[in-house]
Amino acid sequence: MIKLGVPSKGRLMEKTFQWFAERGITMEKVEDREYAGRVSGIDGVEMVLLSAGEIPRELAAGRIHLGVTGSDLVREKLAGWDSRVEELARMGFGHADLVIAVPNFWVDVDTLDDLDAAAAAFRRRHGHRLRIATKYHRLMREYLRGHGVADYQLVDSQGATEGTVRNETAEAIADITSTGETLRANHLKTLSDGPVHASQATLFRAVDAPWDDAAQATLADLRGRLGV
Amino acid sequence: MTLPPKATERAEAERLLALFLDHGAERVEPDLLLPADTLLDLYGEDIRARAFVTPGPDGGEAMLRPDFTVPVVQWHMARRGDPARYAYAGSIFRRQPDPSRPHEYLQAGFELFGHDAAEADAEVFDLIHAQVAHLRPRIVTGDTGILTAAVMGLETTADRRNALLRHIWRPLRFRALLDRFSGKTPVAAARADLLAAAEPFAESGPEIGLRSRAEVETRLAALRADAAAPPLAARDVGLIDDILSLSAPSDAALERLRDIAVDLPAITPATDGLARRLDALDARGIAPARLRFEGSHGRSTMEYYDGFVFTLSLPDRPDLPPVATGGRYDALTRALGGGDGMRAVGGVIRPGVILEGTA
Secondary structure, three states, rough: OOEEEOOOOHHHHHHHHHHHHHHOOOEEEEOOOOOOOEEOOOOOOEEEEOOOOOHHHHHHHHOEEEEEEEEEEEEHHHOOHHHOOEEEEEEEOEEEEEEEEEEEEOOOOOOOOHHHHHHHOOOOOOOEEEEEEEEEEHHHHHHHHHOOOOOOOEEEEOHHHHHHHHOOOOOHHHHHHEOOOOHHOOEEEOOOOOEEEEEEEEEEEEEOOOOOOHHHHHHHHHHHHHOO | OOOOHHHHHHHHHHHHHHHHHHHOOEEEEOOEEEEHHHHHHHHHHHHHHHHHHOOOOOOEEEEEEEOOHHHHHHHHHHOOOOOOOEEEEEEOOOOOOOOOOOOOEEEEEEEOOOHHHHHHHHHHHHHHHHHHHHHOOEEHHHEEEHHHHHHOOOOOOHHHHHHHHHHHOOHHHHHHHHHHHHOOOOHHHHHHHHHOOOOOOOOOOOOOOOOHHHHHHHHHHHHHHHHHOOOOOHHOOOOOHHHHHHHEHHHHHHHHHHHHHHOOOHHHHHHHHHHHHHHHHHHHOHHHHEEEEEEEOOOOOOOOOEEEEEEOOOOOOOOOOOOEEEEEEEEHHHHHHOOOOOOEEEEEEOHHHHHHOOO
């Protein structure tokens, strides 16, 4: 029996069910038991309903064999994510971009290159590093490090991140945005280099799950049906 | 892969420490739990990816000792003294990209403050190398000071030189800056429009946040000045590339650098320093021809190594990290000494790697 972790509520759950249904595998919630589900159309697969945020950890621990969650959550929550999970399929929904946004009136800042230069000058002027409010610490650190940006610091913001600039608890933000509406309303603009990460719902395979012969056979069967 | 038992690793570290103490060093024992502020100020957010950060006792953040150099420099800068020699052995904690590598391991190290630079470099290298010479390590050396001197000698604006100096340790961004300053990367249309705009702030919304409109205007002025400055000469960029791509035995590398210095005289003091170091090493029986010199060595590791750098690794064990590393970090003493620095050079050995390499 292989365990497949699926988001337990909302559009992400519905779209996941729909994605599998289009490929001949039917999933449904069992009404009297909140976190269990039924899978038909294939033998040997058990569905486990979990919060999308818990799925990366369950995959890393090998407690589930497969899981559907946002690619941003896996990259953010798992150190060395690509050695612990394998991407089987990008599912084409749940799109959300992690973007860096700065005040619109920073007309001198359009690219990461500019942000880096502005950060250097900001630190000299204010005596502390330029603050970027975010809850995506690992993704941001790896991205900025990969691009050689210095003199910034990440400050934690778990909600209402767009307001931190006006409140002067941060100079810039990095957050998930599916539309630019909230940013514009808060007089913020995104950098032109493109998103830090373009996230979408993704089917992952846990490297460290118990892959015995039966589990491997079920996986091969499943991959055949899903065409992944 | 099996790691050597802790007790064996500990005994090896103590053995190395005893040798350093015999050499005249004073033993230092920095705290395991360090205030995070200093390290974060020095290294920025990058250090969070490499070190273990934890809530500290005073409400701030603390860090499990990620290396000995910073606390040893702080210890010395509070007391001064020239020359001063310190040795230590103990655990350091590093997050590893490869989870099979230990996150906690021992280092034994030796640091020398003050003294003649070339003599001190040679003394530290000789002492560290002697402890691992039986493993026939592959030796790679470098000198960040030569690149720094080359940048300072570029005929361009002070802003451009400072921008390049700030990114000496970030090769990608350094290259991007060189490409931009030399005109290899064309000016983006959005940038050209902005600089040509009569009203750059038109429809840009309200001033929000701590970075003021005056700061944006200051940078706009800097961007205009930069756009008006002539591009870096292709010849100068070529000389920087020559330095960065240099890889040769140290005696041959010195000759090559002397050739480059004909066109870029600003590096002459740094190449003279390299010559003196090689003489001092030679006098200790370490022939320059045995020391490979690489022009970009030490750039992508830790910031603040600003002179001689060396790495000793086990040639048959590419799976292991270097067995010993070291270098000169005068810039770090300036950063931690309130601008008032002094010469300092040091090196560390990883006893665990010695044991893995000889197992």
